[in-house]
Amino acid sequence: MPGRVAGKVAFITGAARSQGRSHAIRLAQEGADIIAVDIAAPVESVTAYPGATEEDLAETVKQVEALDRRIVAHKADVRNPQALKEALDDGVAQLGKLDIVCANAGIYQVHPALELDDPGWQEMIDINLTGVWNTVKVALPHLVANQGGSIVLTGSVAGLKGLANSVHYNAAKHGVVGIMRVLAQELAPYMIRVNSVHPTTVNTPMIMSDAFMHAVRPDLENPTPQDMGEAFIGLNCLPIPWVEPIDISNAVLWLASDEARYVTGATLPVDAGAAVKA
Numbered sequence: 001m002p003g004r005v006a007g008k009v010a011f012i013t014g015a016a017r018s019q020g021r022s023h024a025i026r027l028a029q030e031g032a033d034i035i036a037v038d039i040a041a042p043v044e045s046v047t048a049y050p051g052a053t054e055e056d057l058a059e060t061v062k063q064v065e066a067l068d069r070r071i072v073a074h075k076a077d078v079r080n081p082q083a084l085k086e087a088l089d090d091g092v093a094q095l096g097k098l099d100i101v102c103a104n105a106g107i108y109q110v111h112p113a114l115e116l117d118d119p120g121w122q123e124m125i126d127i128n129l130t131g132v133w134n135t136v137k138v139a140l141p142h143l144v145a146n147q148g149g150s151i152v153l154t155g156s157v158a159g160l161k162g163l164a165n166s167v168h169y170n171a172a173k174h175g176v177v178g179i180m181r182v183l184a185q186e187l188a189p190y191m192i193r194v195n196s197v198h199p200t201t202v203n204t205p206m207i208m209s210d211a212f213m214h215a216v217r218p219d220l221e222n223p224t225p226q227d228m229g230e231a232f233i234g235l236n237c238l239p240i241p242w243v244e245p246i247d248i249s250n251a252v253l254w255l256a257s258d259e260a261r262y263v264t265g266a267t268l269p270v271d272a273g274a275a276v277k278a
């Protein structure tokens with residue numbers, strides 16, 4: 001039985017773990033081959049949680065291959081357009097073409113504005129905003145050559161409304177929406193669709209850290225994930241603390257598939273209603 005993205009090739013950044021790995025597996029389950037990149041190393045300004053590793057990226061490769069799909073994986077930093085280009089060009093050379101782009105790589109760090117230093121601001125913008133642009137830019141020649149495709153940018157509910165204590169993250173994620181809205185117009189003549197997905201908190205290492213639990217629950221000496229979850233429920237309309245990576249992957253899959261063939265320029269929340277919550 002053909003899958004929903006059978007025969008397509010997807011380029012995914014931040015594919016070593018969490019949402020990026022989940023996107024790779026979900027798209028592979030539905031018949032896509034994968035070009036995966038990840039920095040697979042710590043990032044200087046992120047102190048709250050550990051970076052992904054080369055072993056993580058190797059595990060993504062293993063799980064995609066277990067589905068009998070092909071995957072080309074490279075260690076590459078989205079801040080480095082040349083490294084991204086080389087990784088993607090190699091993937092396209094091996095897999096034949098490019099149909100889908102998932103600009104998913106990103107970082108997060110709680111920083112009240114009064115404590116945010118210049119390097120912290122700059123690294124966030126370089127990865128979460130410029131990194132998204134770099135990803136799209138290196139992919140465009142391949143998508144044009146393919147006479148169409150689907151680009152899915154990973155935003156956040158913090159790209160749709162202001163969430164306190166991470167002005168740099170909010171600025172980058174609002175910027176991602178700007179990239180999406182302009183490219184949806186400019187790339188439409190090439191049958192390239194551009195959309196963004198906007199998760200509420202997702203159950204990944206990005207939020208599941210002691211540092212973040214303390215930031216969210218400063219009232220407790222030793223907060224647990226459950227304590228943090230109680231606070232997060234207040235962010236959402238649906239009474240849940242967070243969503244799982246698969247929830248984002250299912251939205252990405254739909255936007256990447258021909259089921260969404262006339263959907264472009266959309267900000268798709270997967271946020272339990274957080275964006276509309278007063």
Ligand SMILES: NC(=O)c1ccc[n+]([C@@H]2O[C@H](COP(=O)([O-])OP(=O)(O)OC[C@H]3O[C@@H](n4cnc5c(N)ncnc54)[C@H](O)[C@@H]3O)[C@@H](O)[C@H]2O)c1
Nearest residue numbers: 014018019038039052077078105106156199201202204206
């Ligand atoms: N977890 C959440 O609560 C949440 C909520 C909304 C949006 N998001 C967004 O979802 C995306 C994925 O985050 P996640 O939750 O899977 O977190 P994660 O930290 O588990 O995964 C992020 C991946 O991106 C990679 N990465 C980071 N910087 C990179 C760089 N410079 N170059 C290449 N790869 C890099 C990391 O190595 C890691 O594998 C991010 O864009 C994040 O901002 C996350």
